[in-house]
Amino acid sequence: MTWLKLVEGYMPMQMISELAGSILIFALANWALNRAGMGIPKFWAGVGVWIYIQLYLKYRIYPPIPFSVRAIYGTVSACGIFMWVSGSEDAWQEFKRPVMNVMDGISGFHKAVRTVSLIVIPLALGGFAYTSFLPSFEEPIELRTVHPAPPATTKVHGKTFVLQVVENPYRVNNEGKYDQAYTDARIVEQAMGRLMKDVNDPNYNPWDPNAEGYTKYVREGGEIFFQNCHFCHGDNLNGRGLWAYAFNPIPANFTDAGTIAQLQETFVFWRVSKGGIGLPGEGFPWASVMPPWEQHLTVDEIWKVVMFEYWHTGYYPRTWD
Amino acid sequence: MSKSRYARNWARWGVCLSVSVLLGLGLPLSSGAQEDLPEGFKQQGLPSPPPAEQIEAGKRVYFTKCVWCHGVEGAGDGPGAVRLWPRPRNFNAGTFKIRHTASGQLPLIDLDLLQTVTHGLPGSAMPSWEGILTEQQRKDVLAFVTTQLVQDRSWQDEEFEELFVLQLDQLTPKQNTPESIKRGSELVVEKKCIECHGLEGRGDGNAFNLKDDWGFSIQPADWHKCWNFRGSRQDPYNVRNIFRTFSTGLNGTPMPSFADNTSVDERWDIANYVNSLCEREHEIPAPQGTVSDETAQTFSTAPPLPIDPLTDKPKSNFVIPSKFVEGDLPTDENDERWKLIPRRWLAMGGQITHKPRNFVNRIDDMWVQALYNETHIEFMFRWDDRTKSIQEDEVDWDPTEVNLGDYGVEEQAPQGTTFAEDPFHQESIAAKQKDGYAVYNDGVAFQFPVKWQELPAPRKPRYFWGDERFSVDLTKWTADGTLGVYEGTGWDQDLTELDFQEEVEVVKAEWANGRWTVIIKRPIKGDYEEVAYLEAGKYIPMVFFAWDGHNGDVGRKMAVSAFYYLVMEPQIPITTYVYPGLITVGIVIIEGWVLGRRANRRKEKGQA
Structure with a gap:
């Protein structure tokens, strides 16, 4: 069932449209059934939609969302359904009729339902209370700041870099001048697959033997990436490398619009150079296995690999203005 | 060609x-x-x-x-x-x-x-x-x-x-009945599968003499980790994948096709058996690959481990529960009391933070369990390792030294594109021969923060042997029989031996059929100032490390886990029973009140 797969990066939009779509189908079906004179009682329609939303959130979304978040969605959807069933006095009467009928015990069947629910409700709530009072040891949730504020300057291999003014020395046009517009035109396409624009043009293909300047530096950065970084950040830079499963915090996903796409290049330079151990406290430096790359790479290599990450994901570094 | x-x-x-x-x-x-x-x-x-x-x-x-x-x-x-x-x-x-x-x-x-x-x-x-x-x-x-x-x-x-x-x-897969599994377990011996894959299927037979068509060393699959089968197609417990590999062989490797000397029916039996060996929630022992009727019955009914679709590995849980047991703690892995608690799957990655980095870690997971009594806590580690490695040559460094770069322990050089010029790849990690490089000790270690009670949440000592401000106690066992407890104050700081190590005991350490079983017992209450003082009902951070001596693992070249939490489960308090009882009674009273009011209103309406 490949077509049903939630696609990485598009998941929130997919979820909202799927939910909205199915609610629309329910509404149409309800309208059609009513017209055909086979309408579902409002009570059961309301309860059914609410249960559907809960099941959708629990079983459709992966990785699973925590219970507390589902509880919020549950309350919001219950409010929505309540507004629908209490839109008019008639609708409200119709909605609560099955409940009232059971409470009044208007027939033998309703009496039986009343007796059963009088016993089951206290037992169920008591049981729920018991399980929540049992000492349980769930994984603790610790919230970590993924992009903490960078320092004003950073010292790498004995040289001080002022992050507000420093520029990537390899982001250059063919006159050798820093030129972000020139290099932005040569990154991969921001479409499914994120492919290079033209494989037969040395201006776009880093592997072309005639590639020069920026394009050649991208290849050199890629070589460093695939000798050092892909183990965690993955062959597609999506944070799903060979060992990503073993580490927590999980490696950053560069293809996500929330990581390098919203950061300045110098911020990335600082993060790469100083690694996990160089983070401030809110970034959990004790838990991150991200190497301080100054221990493994030269300054030039770090600049090249940062540039490769932007090239490969098709994102532009954010600028100061 | x-x-x-x-x-x-x-x-x-x-x-x-x-x-x-x-x-x-x-x-x-x-x-x-x-x-x-x-x-x-x-x-x-x-x-x-x-x-x-x-x-x-x-x-x-x-x-x-x-x-x-x-x-x-x-x-x-x-x-x-x-x-x-x-x-x-x-x-x-x-x-x-x-x-x-x-x-x-x-x-x-x-x-x-x-x-x-x-x-x-x-x-x-x-x-x-x-x-x-x-x-x-x-x-x-x-x-x-x-x-x-x-x-x-x-x-x-x-x-x-x-x-x-x-x-x-x-083809319709044969039902994985106990009979089919049992027949499969006999066929893997008859068809000589075990010569390479080992008696228990952990890939430990003939592990160092196999090469692929290009001369790279290649190792037989470990049947206990089906999620690592190359041909598992993100559906590791599907017996069809095993059947396919077995029927067509793996070109370019020593794995042949068995299509010519087994019937389809026999291949399903073998596939069913191999599939049943893949790890389940509880250990299903089949020592030496002998499958009794009872074991076959368990194999055929045990559900597969849940696989995380984002990682294609078993789902991990970072809490390691430990239960209280009366009397002496187990002395071996067969003690029934290990069944009281779930075993936890520890995901292990190569240590790639500091030099020398371990790009090829051959230990990618371990299983751990913990039990405790009034005075001691006991950890049982079990992990698959195709080779038992014990260091034979003298080394120049002490067990407390960590900066082994000074002694020539280095990481794999990248070599880059010059690789193509070297057709036999003698230097590459994968081409290592048994006699061609130094063999170090297999080993396992775990660390606790010292004075974890005083850590300002969520701060922990760094995962890599602590840091300057918060130290750790590191319990490390190596296959030459050494067991030490050290104070760690940073990844590049030499360790300090602690007297506490006199009180820590290796209850069992045995390598058999491609797997280590190491049971380590230590007092719960260490000296508060020097060693972790463990308490029930608390989350105590732990990190695990493992070394494979035949992979050249030594010092910082090792496999490492993320942070896990040890929880020694306390006795259930009385309030757990009291409050739910009160709540139940309260709801009954509310029900009576609501129904009473409703009946009164109807009566009033009827009279009016």
Whole structure:
């Protein structure tokens, strides 16, 4: 069932449209059934939609969302359904009729339902209370700041870099001048697959033997990436490398619009150079296995690999203005 | 290429020979089977060549995504290759492992190769490209690879190529009954599977003498980790995958096809047995590979481990529960009390933060359990390691020294694109020979923060042997019998021996059939100032480390886990029973009140 797969990066939009779509189908079906004179009682329609939303959130979304978040969605959807069933006095009467009928015990069947629910409700709530009072040891949730504020300057291999003014020395046009517009035109396409624009043009293909300047530096950065970084950040830079499963915090996903796409290049330079151990406290430096790359790479290599990450994901570094 | 042609001729001879043997014995061949094919196979025509535009489109995909590992010429020698094991595929000879086609033949492009690109090859660096490349892009890149990079053979070569295709869709898997599993366990001995895969299937037989077609060392699969099977297609507990590998073999490796000397029925039995060995929630012992009726029964009913679709590994849980037991703690792994608690799967990655980094970690997981009594806590570690490694040569450093770079312990150099100039790859990690490099000790270690009670949440001592401000106590066992407890104050700071180590005990340390079992017991209450003072009902952070001596693991070159939490489960307090009781009674009272009011109102209405 490949077509049903939630696609990485598009998941929130997919979820909202799927939910909205199915609610629309329910509404149409309800309208059609009513017209055909086979309408579902409002009570059961309301309860059914609410249960559907809960099941959708629990079983459709992966990785699973925590219970507390589902509880919020549950309350919001219950409010929505309540507004629908209490839109008019008639609708409200119709909605609560099955409940009232059971409470009044208007027939033998309703009496039986009343007796059963009088016993089951206290037992169920008591049981729920018991399980929540049992000492349980769930994984603790610790919230970590993924992009903490960078320092004003950073010292790498004995040289001080002022992050507000420093520029990537390899982001250059063919006159050798820093030129972000020139290099932005040569990154991969921001479409499914994120492919290079033209494989037969040395201006776009880093592997072309005639590639020069920026394009050649991208290849050199890629070589460093695939000798050092892909183990965690993955062959597609999506944070799903060979060992990503073993580490927590999980490696950053560069293809996500929330990581390098919203950061300045110098911020990335600082993060790469100083690694996990160089983070401030809110970034959990004790838990991150991200190497301080100054221990493994030269300054030039770090600049090249940062540039490769932007090239490969098709994102532009954010600028100061 | 003479080699592959030889292989094909051999395969043809094998097919003819086995068919004539079958006919000679008067065994019935299943109806509809072509006479010169093994059971379950059918001949298929060669595919037509892809259009030039598709090859061109595929070239664009290849040079964006694939070239980094597979190289410009597709020789498996991209910049990423040298630090990888298993290595990227060399496409040139047209040798592909995971196929529906008979041994030695080319794979089906739109089935086998497309599935490989779609699902990736778990246990290697080849990721799943589903959701990253569209299906069209995946097909395009295959058009490029199969026409431009496979150079020694061709799918259009009518003279030399044939495709005998395993009809997997039309075969119904045999039910994994206890009888089938038991028969499978006997067949793996009879068919000599255990010679390479080991008595218990942990891949420990003949582990260091096997090579692939390119001379790289290759190791037999560990049947207990089906999620690492290259051909598992992101569906590791599916017996069809095992059946397919077993029926067609893995080209380019010592794994042969068994299509000619086993019946389809026997292959399902073997596949059922191999599948049942893949880890379940609870350990199912089958010592030496002997399967009793009772074990077979357990195998056939135990549900598979839940697999995390984001990582294609078992789902991990970072809490390690430990239960209180009366009396002495277990002395071996067979104690019934280990069943009181779940065993936890520890995911292990290579240590790649500081030099020397471990790019090829052969220990990728461990299982841990913990029990405690009034005075002690006991940890049982079990992990698969194909080789028992004990350091034989004297080393120049102390067990407390950590900066072994001074003694020449180094990480694998990247080598980059110069790799292609070295045809025999003597220096690469994967080509290591048993006698060609130093063997160090296997080992396992875990760390607790000292004075974890005083840590300002969420602060912890750094995962890598603590830091300057918060130290850890590191309990480390190595296969030469050394057990030490050290104070760690940072990744590059030498360790300090603690007197506490006199009180810590190795209850059992045994390597058998490709697996270590190490049981370590330590007092719960260490000296508060120097060693962790453990308390029930608290989350106590732990990190685990492991070394494989035959992989050259020593010092910082090791496998490492994320932070886990030890929780010693306390007794259940009385309030757990009291409050739910009160709540139940309260609800009954509310129910009575609501119904009473409702009845009164109806009565009033009726009177009015």
